[in-house]
Amino acid sequence: MSPMQNQSLNLQPNFHETGKRYFRAFTPGDDFYEALIDTHRDLSDEQSALVNAKLVLLLSNHVGNLAILKEAMALARQDVA
Amino acid sequence: MLSTYQYPRYDFVRPPELNGAPPKRYPVVVVGAGPVGLAAAIELAQDGTPVVVLDDDNTVSVGSRGVCYAKRTLEVLDRLGLGQPCVDKGVSWNVGRTFFQEQEVYHFNLLPQADHARPGMINLQQYYLEEFEIERARELPNLELRFGSKVTSVEPQGDGAVLQVETAEGNYTLHTDWLIVADGARSSIRRMMNLEIDGKVFQDRFLIADVVMKADFPLERWFWFDPPFHPGQSVLLHRQADHVYRIDFQLGWQADPEEEKKPENVIPRIRAMLGDDREFELEWVSVYTFQCRRMNHFTHGRVLFVGDAAHQVSPFGARGANSGIQDTDNLCWKLKLVIEGKAPASLLDTYGLERECAADENILNSTRSTDFITPKSKTSLMFRNAVLSLAREHAFARALVNSGRLSVPTILTDSPLNTPDLEAFAGGMVPGAPLDDAPVRVDGKDGWLLRQLGGRFAVLVYANAALDADALDALHRIEGHALAPEIVLVVAPGTVINTSWRVLEDSDRRVAERLDARHGTTYLIRPDQHVTARRRKADAADLANSLARATANPLPATTVEAR
Numbered sequence: 001m002s003p004m005q006n007q008s009l010n011l012q013p014n015f016h017e018t019g020k021r022y023f024r025a026f027t028p029g030d031d032f033y034e035a036l037i038d039t040h041r042d043l044s045d046e047q048s049a050l051v052n053a054k055l056v057l058l059l060s061n062h063v064g065n066l067a068i069l070k071e072a073m074a075l076a077r078q079d080v081a
Numbered sequence: 082m083l084s085t086y087q088y089p090r091y092d093f094v095r096p097p098e099l100n101g102a103p104p105k106r107y108p109v110v111v112v113g114a115g116p117v118g119l120a121a122a123i124e125l126a127q128d129g130t131p132v133v134v135l136d137d138d139n140t141v142s143v144g145s146r147g148v149c150y151a152k153r154t155l156e157v158l159d160r161l162g163l164g165q166p167c168v169d170k171g172v173s174w175n176v177g178r179t180f181f182q183e184q185e186v187y188h189f190n191l192l193p194q195a196d197h198a199r200p201g202m203i204n205l206q207q208y209y210l211e212e213f214e215i216e217r218a219r220e221l222p223n224l225e226l227r228f229g230s231k232v233t234s235v236e237p238q239g240d241g242a243v244l245q246v247e248t249a250e251g252n253y254t255l256h257t258d259w260l261i262v263a264d265g266a267r268s269s270i271r272r273m274m275n276l277e278i279d280g281k282v283f284q285d286r287f288l289i290a291d292v293v294m295k296a297d298f299p300l301e302r303w304f305w306f307d308p309p310f311h312p313g314q315s316v317l318l319h320r321q322a323d324h325v326y327r328i329d330f331q332l333g334w335q336a337d338p339e340e341e342k343k344p345e346n347v348i349p350r351i352r353a354m355l356g357d358d359r360e361f362e363l364e365w366v367s368v369y370t371f372q373c374r375r376m377n378h379f380t381h382g383r384v385l386f387v388g389d390a391a392h393q394v395s396p397f398g399a400r401g402a403n404s405g406i407q408d409t410d411n412l413c414w415k416l417k418l419v420i421e422g423k424a425p426a427s428l429l430d431t432y433g434l435e436r437e438c439a440a441d442e443n444i445l446n447s448t449r450s451t452d453f454i455t456p457k458s459k460t461s462l463m464f465r466n467a468v469l470s471l472a473r474e475h476a477f478a479r480a481l482v483n484s485g486r487l488s489v490p491t492i493l494t495d496s497p498l499n500t501p502d503l504e505a506f507a508g509g510m511v512p513g514a515p516l517d518d519a520p521v522r523v524d525g526k527d528g529w530l531l532r533q534l535g536g537r538f539a540v541l542v543y544a545n546a547a548l549d550a551d552a553l554d555a556l557h558r559i560e561g562h563a564l565a566p567e568i569v570l571v572v573a574p575g576t577v578i579n580t581s582w583r584v585l586e587d588s589d590r591r592v593a594e595r596l597d598a599r600h601g602t603t604y605l606i607r608p609d610q611h612v613t614a615r616r617r618k619a620d621a622a623d624l625a626n627s628l629a630r631a632t633a634n635p636l637p638a639t640t641v642e643a644r
Contacts, residue, residue: 013480023492023509029480030449033464037452040460048460079470 009071085293085323085364086208088140091215093229098246098253107133108420110244110257112232112270115142116207117388117405118263119214123161124413126224128536130420133255134224135246137231141211145289145365148204148319148327149399151488152192153515155199156610157410160535164199166213171205172320177302179484181469183309187482196591197518198529202302202399202487204321206291210402235260235273241383259416260384263405268390274381280374280444283395285455287369288330288341292351294361295324304484306454306469310353315454317397317484318354325364328354329396331455338368371395371451373444380433385412392440394447397454397485404443407490408436414536414608418632423564428633431498439491446486453483490515493611500605500614500627507597516610519591521571530571530592531610533585538566538628539606542619543587543598545573551618552601556582558621564628566605571598607631 015028022028039055040048060069098104109125111118114136122132150158150167158164179187191201218224233252234245242260246253262270271278303318305311314331321327330350332341340346347366355361375392379385388405412432418424456462471478493499493513500512510517518531534541540559542548548556548570556568568582571592578584587593596604596615605614605627614627622637629636 011475011477013477023514024486024489026480026483026486029477030446030483030486033453033468033481033483034449036464037461040458043460045459048458052460075471075475 009068091139091228099251106256109259111261113263116210120406121261121409126221131223134226135230139228141208145291146207147402150203151403152199153490154403154406170322171203173200173203174300175201180305186472187479196520204319262386262390263388266389266393278374278376282372284334286332286336290328290366291364292326292361373448375440394443395451397450398447399488400443403488410609424632435493442491450483450485498631504617510596514612517595520589522586522588535610540566540568541604543571543602545600555619555621559624
């Protein structure tokens with residue numbers, strides 16, 4: 001179930017691509033992670049930080065549900081400071 | 082350094098060519114008596130093709146080489162008569178644990194399903210596998226091992242290849258119809274033929290130590306990110322046979338390999354890891370860099386490349402030797418059919434196609450693991466550590482932790498040899514998949530499905546009652562096909578069928594479950610145990626089509642259209 005249909009933050013593995021069949025459970029997550037790291041290829045640290053900030057904003061708008069976003073924000077901050 | 086292992090010496094045997102025998106043409110020559118070349122030679126020889134193996138050395142592999150042999154490799158080795166000695170000597174394991182700093186963040190089980198004959202993985206020093214293979218090779222009268230024999234030139238020809246061989250007792254010329262090149266990562270044959278191998282080298286160094294010690298680590302793979310005893314780097318621990326442990330320490334690109342190899346530098350690292358004063362001895366220490374690369378094409382006319390000679394990966398995932406042995410599993414049955422004139426030479430192009438695709442999958446997974454383990458920028462490191470810290474609590478992040486995606490066989494979904502499905506099937510046994518193992522009863526005794534198959538095509542038919550006349554007629558007709566597929570019936574528990582075909586009882590109903598098989602469901606299995614076609618009902622013309630397709634033969638003139 002996607003987080004948009006659900007009223008709480010989805011913390012289970014959820015990566016997938018439409019029309020693609022996976023034979024190994026690790027593949028969709030690894031596909032995502034590679035795309036994420038590739039997005040930052042050849043950027044300076046400062047440029048990467050900006051890309052990350054934009055990414056958070058884009059995805060937050062996509063999620064939309066503030067209750068879910070606040071839950072994610074709290075979890076992200078945990079153990080950091 | 083200490084040695085738990087006595088390296089055997091294999092004597093040079095003067096070949097007939099040096100005794101004035103008239104030049105002879107051999108059907109197959111294999112260059113390289115490593116785990117992959119020997120697997121190819123054994124499979125071909127035991128299936129009736131005479132093979133000569135040339136190797137410039139006179140012993141097994143020396144030093145820290147392959148360790149992990151995966152379930153699929155063990156299933157292939159079973160067909161070569163080598164699965165049991167490897168499992169008996171090796172350390173079987175299924176669980177891997179990953180630690181971040183001081184805490185376990187993730188663990189995986191390679192074989193969560195019950196009822197498979199072989200474990201997810203065994204750890205065994207490469208020299209044992211090679212020694213077992215050489216013992217097996219020596220049992221085969223049509224397999225000739227020539228040690229101390231170095232190939233100094235190769236001349237590919239339209240109908241084979243001509244080799245110049247150098248030995249301590251003189252040089253000679255060897256003519257062969259087919260040449261299998263298994264001479265490893267630095268393949269001299271590849272170089273002599275001016276063939277390129279492209280890819281990337283990882284900018285990092287790893288200290289690989291084989292250590293003999295009495296320790297009570299569980300039979301598991303342990304991987305640490307940034308542990309207190311080796312801050313900022315990764316460490317990997319594997320237990321092998323004879324109380325030998327393999328430890329990999331990531332060192333960083335700046336490390337000086339010569340300095341790092343010195344025992345006075347290695348011992349404190351291991352001491353810090355063990356955290357106590359227990360005794361240990363170094364058996365072998367080396368410093369490596371890793372690369373992921375492959376040849377553009379594994380087949381060059383009658384010269385066929387297998388294993389590290391054709392493709393290389395970083396060791397995270399154990400995809401090197403495992404994929405090499407799967408190369409030979411894919412190649413040998415095809416080569417045999419081509420030699421026997423039962424398939425056109427173009428069948429060997431599909432060896433290239435299928436295994437190049439497998440190499441890409443192995444390189445992709447091994448590159449991703451290496452990138453996760455050794456992040457190349459501050460941002461990559463930040464993401465890596467964020468994943469690891471979220472992984473303590475959250476399942477989604479655990480799924481992203483990549484300390485190596487361990488060798489599993491490639492599912493050849495895009496192979497042109499497959500016959501596409503026409504009906505719906507649940508589960509993963511799609512055309513191109515290596516068949517799952519399952520317990521079966523054979524003549525009232527417990528056995529395993531995969532041990533009953535392999536080496537020739539099989540038509541596997543599921544039955545929970547007597548088969549109807551149409552199905553029986555189809556099976557009788559296909560049995561007479563030039564490729565002589567074996568008909569094998571798998572029956573539901575308690576089903577009694579009067580037949581002259583081989584009957585396997587699906588004692589635990591795992592075959593029905595794993596193959597989504599019902600009464601009449603028919604699978605066509607390749608000699609390498611991969612599924613190549615499946616239908617809900619056997620049809621002779623349809624099966625003949627699939628057999629033709631699976632062997633790159635022209636489709637029969639009278640074909641039935643898809644029903």
